[in-house]
Amino acid sequence: MSTPSAISPESPWWRQATVYQIYPRSFADSDGDGLGDLQGIISHADYLADLGVDAVWLSPFYPSELADGGYDVIDYRDVDPRLGTLADFDQMVEVLHAHGINLVVDIVPNHTSNKHVWFQEALVAGRGSAARERYIFREGKGEDGSLPPSDWVSVFGGPAWTRVEDGQWFLHLFASEQPDLNWDNREVRDEFLKTLKFWSDRGVDGFRIDVAHALTKDLSEPLPSWETLQAMPTASGDHPLFDRDEVQDIYAEWRELFNSYDPPRTAVAEAWVDSSRVPRYASPSSLGQAFNFDLLEADFAADQFASIIRHNLALAERSGSSSTWVLSNHDVVRHATRYGLPNPARKPGHWQPDERHGHRWLLSGGKEPALEREQGLRRARAATMLILGLPGSTYLYQGEELGLHEVAEIPAEERQDPTFFRTGRAEIGRDGCRVPLPWQAEGVSFGFGDASPHLPQPAWFAEHAASEGGKAETLSLYRRALNLRRRLQTEESLEWVDRGDPDVLHLRRPNGWEIITNFGSAPVALSDDEAARIVLRSDPDAAAGAEASTAGTSLPGETTVWLSPTK
Secondary structure, three states, rough: OOOOOOOOOOOOOOHHHHEEEEEEHHOOOOOOOOOOOOOHHHHHHHHHHHHOOOEEEEHHHOOEEOOOOOEEEOOOOOOOOOOHHHHHHHHHHHHHHHHOOOEEEOOOOEEOOOOHHHHHHHHHHOOOOOOOOOOOEEEEEEEOOOOOOOOOOOOOOOOOOOEEOOOOEEEHHHHHHHOOEEEOOHHHHHHHHHHHHHHHOOOOOOOEEEOOOOOOOOOOOOOHHHHHHHHOOOOOOOOOOOOOOOHHHHHHHHHHHHOOOOOEEEEEEOOOOOOHHHHHHHHOOOOOEEEOHHHOOHHHHHHHHHHHHHHHHHHHHHOOOOOOEOOOOOHHHHHHHHHHOOOEEEOOOOOOOOOOOOOHHHHOOOOOOOHHHHHHHHHHHHHHHHHHHOOOEEEEEOOHHHHHOOOOOHHHHOOOOOOOOOOOOOOOOOHHHHOOOOOOOOOOOOOOOOOOOOOOHHHHHHHOOOOOOOOOHHHHHHHHHHHHHHHHOOOOOOOOEOOOOOOEEEOOOOOOOOOEEEEEOOOOOOOOHHHEEEEOOOHHHHOOOOHHHHHHOOOOOOOEEOOOOOO
């Protein structure tokens, strides 16, 4: 079975791009303050070009108190002085573009920092003021208003309402330092149009929209209880907080602005919504693309990957967009680690695990259950080589090309994620995937900078240093795969080849390229013709450039190979 072709030489760059996510505070530190910065990114532009990425997605770099890793934004049209200046930003855009790399920046529209000038004005202005109408303020319950307007719980744990000095309460779906904006307010909508234009005028090629499904809300009284809220269906378009139909009115305005540029600016939605609703965000009249997060929640299993691939290609066809493939990002346990841990228990009929994958392992400091490090990395390479062969765009997270595992051994006193603190340490948080990168095998911060980094790096980072090629030459494998991918990615279609083995996925692209992944542990037979056409292998021998000498008549377990077209 194949999906219709939708690509042409005139297709937008993002439809089949490889996008590399940079978490700026953990990428490279140029000034020795322990925080990564924009000049650090500029200094590694050659590395990004050699890697072969088409674009960089830059996580928040705006002024911030770092209550949530930069997602608490104080000023949407400036650069955090610890990370650089607007001049540095302009230089970064110029350097990346000179290397043929597009730039996508994070926009955080659901909430501001509580240090944002608007929120500070709201605190002073008081009840009924225009300043408070930019946010979501409510009176409390009880005789003296000392009880919150509802018993809602924030995403990071703890109450979703915080009381201010004059007695009113404000809503924050995330940390209390992140008050939610009121998107029914025209001033809020106009302000973000100005922000999107500001960065587009500076050469930004696209935007990643944080919490894209939560902007519009219905807070009509009486507010439902937390138990009732959780039981409400989220695919109806009228949930009080998430994925309301009218959020698309906002994005229609954004799309009009994006299309005023040549070429049009792109956008991708971080929208954790029912899959039937994803095409609404990915349609040409809306943001244009939406993240597919299904593989973040899947085991290393052929049936799960097959189901997810088929489903998301069908969704992309419905929207007229292309799918996005993601195995790791700044919010989840790195996939090399997930695949090296026992598969979690799962709810019947759902990929979503009953327990977050890796949660118990993180809480134990990485001691139990036992992590099969080499198996996890082997599976991670195989999974990555599979998704790089799929039609659509692929998002890579910094450090995965070095074979990095999650860092579990971070002392409690050095953790930063608000989830850790707001849940009374019951949730370990996301710090383990945000540890600064190792560029060299030695030094005070493994080449990250000249000072101790803002999150501690473990000794085993030395084995993964970029200067050493990454663990088991994973870096070399990524470079060679991305180079080949540009020849593979032509038409956006895919044919499934049935090999009669439930552990094997065999895919063929219209131009004759083939991708075969063995999810099982036992080798599977290859024909002599297939063995002769192997041009890429995900196992360690591949990085040494030994395809021809190692290509036998079988495909090892937990391995992906790419085959060139039949001659």
